Amino acid sequence: MIQWLQPSKSPQAAKYIECYWFIEKPPETQSYEFPKLNPDPSAHLIISPINQTYDYSTDSGIARGRGSHWLFPHHQTLQLDHSKPFLHLGVKFHIGAIYSLDMSNYSHPMLDAVEEIDLSSLLNSPxxxxxTLLEIGQNDQNLCCAQLDDLLLPWLAKCKEDQHSELxxxxxxxxxxxxxxxLGNLLYCSQRTLERSFRRVTGLTLKQCQAMNKLEAMLEFLYQRSASDIDWVEVAFQFGFSDQPHLIRHLKKQIxxxxxxxxxxxxxxxxVYGGVKSS
Structure with a gap:
């Protein structure tokens, strides 16, 4: 299994992009075939081989397709079909960044959605x-990130900021x-104004986004510990839950x-794939 994660080296790109990531499951590699992806408030642009299929399942349906695609912010836990070899190069955007992007076919908010894309048309780069980019990602992550910066910067230069995105x-x-x-008092605005701007930009409420961020941090914490070493009372306290039943309800709802x-x-x-850290 090949995998890496790197931040953008360009300050201009890093304003909108949290990181680049790469993951490959080569043939004959044995791993969990149907892992689950926890809720995520960020959008991911996923570059994949044109004939490679993807499959995201929820209780309400299945999103299937081929090749490169958008994975938009999602409230639900998604089950992935990783039973076959695959190769993905991803661009993880900061929360709310897609609000500022010049996406002609984008209608905000798009939540719990997957959408096939033609990258040449999207980036206006014939x-x-x-x-080639996927091959570079397999062999040289630094060069791959540099090329992604160069590729994305002209597109990101079209981003537009307003009072809602700034707030x-x-x-x-x-x-x-x-x-x-x-938050409203700290940001010198009414709570209602803040909530409306936040939802306009992210498609999420402040509470939903906070819950997803907390879950992500907790899963990273749990990943580093074996089941026998986990004290759930301690976990509940550390991550701000009122008690253990509150934590149980939260996990049940989220995953x-x-x-x-x-x-x-x-x-x-x-x-399944580990807590991939930047190097």
């Missing part, structure tokens, strides 16, 4: 070569360390599993 960016900087009820069941199954993508 010379774009997905296979949302400030709120996101405080969201994980500040009670939601205090459909109780803490003990999750610790036993470990079927999320972080468990």
């Amino acid at each position: 010379e774009f070569s997905g296979p 949302t960016r400030k709120a996101l900087q405080l969201l994980d360390c500040t009670p939601i009820s205090e 459909g599993l109780t803490p003990k069941t999750y610790a036993k199954e470990r079927g999320l993508t972080i468990d």
Whole structure:
């Protein structure tokens, strides 16, 4: 299994892009075939071989297609079909960044959606070569990231900021360390104004986004510990839950599993492919 994660080296690109990531499952590699992807408030642009299929399943349906695609922010846990070899090069955007992008076919908000794309048309780059970029990603992550910066910067230069995106960016900087009820005062606006701007930009409420961020941090914490080493009372306290039953309800709602069941199954993508860190 080949995998890496790197931040953008361009300050202009990094304003909108959180990181680039790469993952490959070569033939004959044995791994969990149907991992689950936890809810995510960020959008991902996923570059894949043109004939490679993708499959995202939820309780309400299945999104299937081929090749490169958008994975938009999603409230639900998605089950992936990774039973066959695959290759993905991803661009993870900051929360709310797609609001500022010049996407002619985008109608905000698009949540819990997957959409096939023609990257050459999207980026207005007839010379774009997905296979070449994927091959570089397999062999040289630094060169791959540099080429992604060069490829995306002309597109990102078209981004437009307004008072809603600026207020949302400030709120996101405080969201994980500040009670939601205090954000309006800290940002010198009414709570209603903040909520409306935040939802306009991200498609999510402040509470939904905060819950997803908390879940992501908790899953990273749990990934580093074996089931026998996890003290759920301690976990509940560390991640701001009022008690253990509150934590149980949260996990059940977010990923459909109780803490003990999750610790036993470990079927999320972080468990299957590891906590990929930038290098």
